[in-house]
Amino acid sequence: MNLMNLAPRCLAKTRRATLCQSPAIRGKKRCRLHGGAKGSGAPKGNQNALKHGEYSAKTKANEKRRQRRFLKRLRESPKENVFFLSGRHWII
Numbered sequence: 001m002n003l004m005n006l007a008p009r010c011l012a013k014t015r016r017a018t019l020c021q022s023p024a025i026r027g028k029k030r031c032r033l034h035g036g037a038k039g040s041g042a043p044k045g046n047q048n049a050l051k052h053g054e055y056s057a058k059t060k061a062n063e064k065r066r067q068r069r070f071l072k073r074l075r076e077s078p079k080e081n082v083f084f085l086s087g088r089h090w091i092i
């Protein structure tokens with residue numbers, strides 16, 4: 001039997017729901033594609049797990065930026081130009 005075939009196998013689940021079974025990186029439990037190597041593995045902000053993005057870092061950052069901009073405009077605008085309509089804020 002070839003020595004290469006005795007190497008520990010990667011147990012990562014593939015998109016086909018099967019085991020990867022590629023040789024694992026020495027000292028690791030996963031192959032070079034599945035987290036064995038630096039920078040490998042699932043991408044940051046996994047799009048496959050995304051349902052609606054409501055709580056994604058990107059959405060939160062956008063919302064925070066929007067609120068900061070709103071508060072800045074609120075501070076800078078005269079009071080009589082600010083209207084509050086059913087919880088939403090409108091600046092005219």
Ligand SMILES: [Zn+2]
Nearest residue numbers: 010020031034
């Ligand atoms: Zn693998």
